[in-house]
Every structure is written in C-alpha cells, then in structure tokens.
Amino acid sequence: MKADIRVALVGNPNTGKSTLFNALTGLNQKIGNFPGVTVDKKIGYSQLPDGRSAEIIDLPGTYSLYPKSRDESIVFSVLAEKATELTPDLVVVILDATNLKRNLLLYTQVADLKIPVIIALNMIDLAKKGGVVINIDLLAKKLGVPVIPISARKLDGIANLKAAISFANKFALQEGSIDVKAIAPDLIDSICKEIDTENPYFALQLAHQHETLKFLTPAQSDRIEELEKEHSFHSQKAQATETIARYNYINDVLYDTVKTPVTAQDESHSNKIDKVLTHRVFGFVIFMGILLFMFQSIFAWSAYPMSLIEDLFVLIQRGLRDALPTGPLTDLLIDGVVAGLSGVLVFIPQIAILFAFISILEDTGYMARVTFMMDKIMRKVGLNGKSVVPLIGGFACAVPSIMSTRTIENWKDRMITIMVTPLVACSARLPVYTLLIALVVPSRNVWWIFNLQGLALTGMYVLSLVSAVIVAWVMKFILKSRERGYFIMELPVYRMPRWNNVLFSMYERAKTFVLEAGKVIIAVSIILWVLSSYGPGDRFKNIETKYSQPQYAQSMKPHSLARVISTEKLENSYAGVLGHTIEPVIRPLGFDWKIGIALITSFAAREVFVGTMATIYSVDGDADRIDSVQQKMRNAKNPDGSPVFTLAVAFSLMMFYAFAMQCASTVAVVYRETKDWRWPATQFVYMTLLAYGAAFLVYNLLK
C-alpha cells in the first residue's frame, strides 16, 4: 500500500501510544521487523479527512533519544536517517497530559531535529479530572507547534488529530528549545562540516551515538571518533548538561501554561491500591493468588471449547474416511494432516486465555509492581526485577519473552534471564501436561475448591519457576559481569485494562501460534506419517508375505490379524527403527520406542508430541475406530498387556518436557538475541541433561 504521507508516533512508555495507534489505524495494520534488527515494527494506515492516506509507524516507547536498550535505539535512527522507506514526513509526539514535565523532554529532543511535529496531548480527560489546568493555546504558541488534546481510550479528539495531520506543514516551524551549540560548539561545527548537515542537534546526537548507528559509514564513524578526541568530548557530561538545560526550558514553558494541584487525584487513588498490592504480606499472597487463579482458569475455561474442537475433528476425520476412497493418500490426509491440524487448533482456547491474562496484567500497571516487589529476591539469584516480565511471559511463550529481555540494560542480568526463560512452563508444554495429567490424575476436588488435576498442573508451573531460579543462581557465579545493573523504572498509575487491546492481543497471539507452530506441526505430522507408513528395504513386503500364509488366517480372526500386521509394520517402519535405536537410552526413563519417536519429533516443537501420539496410535490401531488422542493413549498397551501410560511414565515424560530444550524457534531467537552460537548450544546441552536426570529420578521414585 502506498500512502501519501508518512507519520511516526513517538512517546514515553505508558502514555497510551499503542492505544492511539490502534485508534488511528483500526485493524488496518501489520507487524514486521525493522531492517537488520528484531524490533517489532508496527505499521498501519489511516484515512485522512482530505481523502489522502497516511502511513503510521509506531516507534518503541522511550523517555529520551539517548537509548537505554536496543528497542529504544531504533527511535533515533528512524527519525534521523534521510530518505529511506521509513523516514517520516511528520512526527506525532504523544504526551501524557497528567505528567507533562517528564514527557516534554523527549518532545524537545525530537523538535530540535527539525522534523515537522504535532503534539497529541493524551489523557486530557484524566488531567482535567485530576485538577490539572492546561492552557493549550498558550502552550501551542510557546512551542510553535499544533497541540491537539485527545483521549485515545475514549476516542475523543482523534478526528481533530487526523485533521491536524492532513494540514501539517512540510517544514518544521517549531521554536528551538535550547542552545544546542553551547554544549560542544567546536565539535558540533566540525561534525556539521564532516557529515554535511546544518542541524546542530543532529550533529550532537551523532557524536553520542555514532558507534551504533547503521546509516553512518565506518569511515564517517571513525572520523567522528577522531573529532571527539580532538575536542575532548565527554559523552556523559554533555548529556547531563543537555538534560539540565532542557528541563530549564521545560520549566519556563510550563510556568504559565500548566497549573497542577499539590497531589494529582489519579496518583493518590493509585497510592491506595499500591498500599494493598505491594503490602509486605498481602502483596505476595495476592501475587500467588493471581498466578493460581490464572492456571486454574486456563484449565477450567478452556475445557469446553477444547472438547468442542476435538469432537469437530473426530467428525471431520470420520466424514473424510467415509467420503474418500481408501488408499495411501487418504491415510496421509486423515492420519497425517488432519490429525496434526487438530493437534494445533485445539490449543487456541488455552493460548488465548493465557495471553488475555498477561495483557491485562501489563495493561493495568500491575506487572510493574510485581517487578518492584520481586527485584530484591531476583537480584539475590542473579536476575533483575525486570526479569520477572520475561519469566511470567515465559508461561506464554519463550520466544517473545526472550525478545522482551531487551528492556534489561545490564548484560549479565539479561544473559541469565535469556538462559533460564525457556525453563518456564510455556504454553506449548501445556497440551503435553494437560494430556498426561488427564490420563493419570483423577479429576476430583480436594480442599473444597481445588481440582486435583489443576493442582498437578500448578505444581508443574511452580516447579518450572523454581528450576529457573536455581539455574539462574548457579549461573550468577559462572558469568563474569561487564557492567553495573540499574533499576530506575517508572511505576505507572493504575488504569483499567483496555479490553480492545486485550482482545486484539488474544487474536494476534492465537493467529501467530496457529500460523507459526501450525506450519511446523503439519510438516512434522506429514513426515512422521511417511516415516511410520514405510519401512527400509523389503521389510513391509516380508511382513505381508508372512501373514498371508494360510495358518494365520485360520488361527486368527481377521480383526486381530489386521492389528498384529499393523503393529509389526509400525515397528519395522523408518520411525520404528529410529525409535528402537534410541530405546536403550530412554528405557531407564520408562519410555518405549513409540514415546521415543515422539521425543525426537518434539525437538522441533513440544506441542508436536500430541500430534505424534495421534499419528502413531492411529497407524497402530484399527483404521475404523477414530478416537481422540486421549482415548488412544489410555488404550495403549505394552506387549505384556499392561497399560503404557502409568503414573510413573506420565510424570517422567512431564519432567522430560519440563526441562528439555525442545523448541527450534527458541534456539533461533536465542541466537538472534545473543549473536553467538555458544549461548543456544550451552542452553540446549544443559537443559537436555537436566531433563534426562529429572525424568530418570521421577520414574524410579514412582515406579
């Protein structure tokens, strides 16, 4: 889509930037990556009142153009790089009207880059309610830019903002804020000449950031470095001088434009909630309660939609079986593709519920309080309060969580967080756990309200957190630190969650899961079906020849004869051979060769387990009986007639899945984030060893 004007959205975190982005673009948006880096790039399109269309780019939230993290470093490079497909014609700076002072810092920096700017003054309704009086006309006059009061949540003022975007100037008309040149006059002059720019603030930013900016040539960067030495430029001192000058200017601007009451009402309201939620006793009790409620609900609320989806797929398989002619292609479609597909789609309810909870916790500001409460404990084990968010996010999926560790500024804290996040029980393990728990744990209530199955699941989740903490503690002594850790973080005011955003995130995550995991699972299901339906050499032929001898037809009923043949075929198929090869290694864990096949395929992605079980047991069982995976596994028997999935085997399997690094996407994202193969390799080895040890221990204890 080609737009007439390109607009970048810039603002502090927690100012409602994403809400405004959604309000401007609706569902007309797409998420990608910024070139060369793995930072989410959200682009949407908006129809302007004059008939033109605007492309809106949502840039990561930041407090300043001086980046503290990799996400934030995108902001300056997008704004500053000339004539690319992302260079904005106009910047909309979104400011929180209840906290103008700190928000204006970023505005003055952006304004000094001399890109045309519009201010969207968000949460104007909350500011009014809190008694903050803003003289908007005077503010606009003093800054020299249009200031549009809006309330993104209530969709107030969005039309005005769109109109302002369509009337926006091609040239920057804002007043300069501070005397930038005074900070480093000679250096700025030299850089301006070197890079051929007339903007002193652009030159100063280059002096600070040239080492990380991709649009400078190495020669240019080296030249700037030389100039800095020549003029003895001290980056931190210059930043301190600049920040003080900017706040002086901001105080001048706000002096006669904004009147704030002694305590904003909103804040004191928030204070009352904080007294309970960060209470020294109740704080932790409530946090544990919320986690327990989350997992109970995931189990309880998803049960009905999940069984609906399962039933639907049994119907589809039965229908296809009746409608299509028998043959290998029909088998491939039904036992391979459809069985695999049902394995994916059945988890949509659980994933949607989990992401609903996580986005509510983040949206309300509660996640920041959890960070605040947990920092001291987390630091003791080598993590950081901010590690809590990726760890809790790890309950959903390690991939976005590992990406979210970018907010942790300290290298060592971040590496340890990345190394332990995959231990947290992610949603891909959920199907494995639910399936196995439902097989061996009775669904019975204990202590009034706790369902035994729910408790077993909660236990698996607690175990995952405990193991992550222990591994982090061990790594604290192994890794050498490079820099100091910080914990300077805003505690946003409590707000009601934006239900639109919650729904949007549920939809977005479920879609990503189906598309990303679905591809892998269907591919694996097909490969697996082929591997289990064909065997090396003429083994299959030999089996058929053997059983076509008359004595078998006489001594056995056709029904059981077919079963014996298919079991023997599976055992002699490529998959069976593979499973048998690793059987000696996994026998001590209580696993047979069929489970071995599932373990191998699960190294692509854990949720493949269920599909694999479905495929293996449909190939194994009779073709006419189509059961759900759970029934198939319940009916599975060892050669001696005892059931395969005993308590010991099920829990041993769960231990293996709890610890093993069975996720190709996580390995890939860890490499992408660390840029060093040794990290994912170490992670893979330590997790697999842990998995083997834990499964061995549990099997032998429960046997």
Next chain:
Amino acid sequence: MFKFTQMTLSQLEVGETGIVKEFTDLEMSVKLMEMGCLPGEEVRVSRIAPLGDPIAIHVSGYQLSLRKFEASTIILQ
C-alpha cells in the same frame, strides 16, 4: 565532620521529602535526570518494597522506583 551533614535520598523514611542537590555518580545521574530527578526537584519517598529494597519515590509528578543503592547516590539539600 563533613560527611555527616550530607543526607542522601536512601536515608529518607516513607512520607518524608527532600530536595535534590547533587549526584555522586555521573553515569547514574544522567539516567536519573532524564527521568525528571534533577537538582532542585522535590522528591518524596512514597513506599518501600516489601523486602526493603527498592524504593518508590514521587518526583516530577509521577512515581519512580529505584534501588536503595541508586538512591544513595542522590545527595539532598
């Protein structure tokens, strides 16, 4: 003695206020000042985390959390 007269932010109790005078750590001061914690600014300790660290302060019209060690680099008037 000279150093006894210097009060740092980490020494304030919940509810007490002070005015930022200077910083003992340049690297930290850059981050703190960007977040609106500047010389001349009034700060109030609004709460302490359940385990005694970090602390939450009220500054520039919002709530900022920082560790006790970080607070100890902020000298008050």
